[in-house]
Amino acid sequence: MSRLPKAQDVPDFADDLAGRLDDAERLEKIHAATSDDEYYEPFVRAIAVLLDHGAADGSLKKGLDPEDVLLQLSVLWRIDPGRGGEDRAARILDLIIDGLQARPPGTH
Numbered sequence: 001m002s003r004l005p006k007a008q009d010v011p012d013f014a015d016d017l018a019g020r021l022d023d024a025e026r027l028e029k030i031h032a033a034t035s036d037d038e039y040y041e042p043f044v045r046a047i048a049v050l051l052d053h054g055a056a057d058g059s060l061k062k063g064l065d066p067e068d069v070l071l072q073l074s075v076l077w078r079i080d081p082g083r084g085g086e087d088r089a090a091r092i093l094d095l096i097i098d099g100l101q102a103r104p105p106g107t108h
Contacts, residue, residue, distance in 0.1 A: 044070060051100075060100050072096050 047066035054060030075092060079085045 054100070055102075058102055061102050064100060069096075069100070072099075 044066045047069050051060060051064045051066055051069065055062045055064070073096065076089050079089050079092070
């Protein structure tokens with residue numbers, strides 16, 4: 001993986017990335033991408049920065065793989081927005097975030 005952006009670059013990096021990833025079709029391309037795809041590596045690096053900062057401040061587990069997190073998040077853009085999709089997306093996101101959070105030793 002190439003060098004990660006510095007913490008102070010994350011907002012600009014995220015804004016730039018958000019500007020390029022403005023619809024579900026592009027997000028689907030990221031999910032289906034290989035490391036050669038132009039969208040894949042920047043997205044994985046952005047997730048890595050967030051995971052690293054969360055691990056450093058103790059809010060997230062250490063050693064999380066950004067590609068694993070991307071795969072988990074990919075389910076969100078597959079949810080039908082109708083038929084309670086927003087509520088379902090919120091519940092699934094809660095499950096994902098819960099799994100990323102650090103726990104005190106001896107708790108599950």
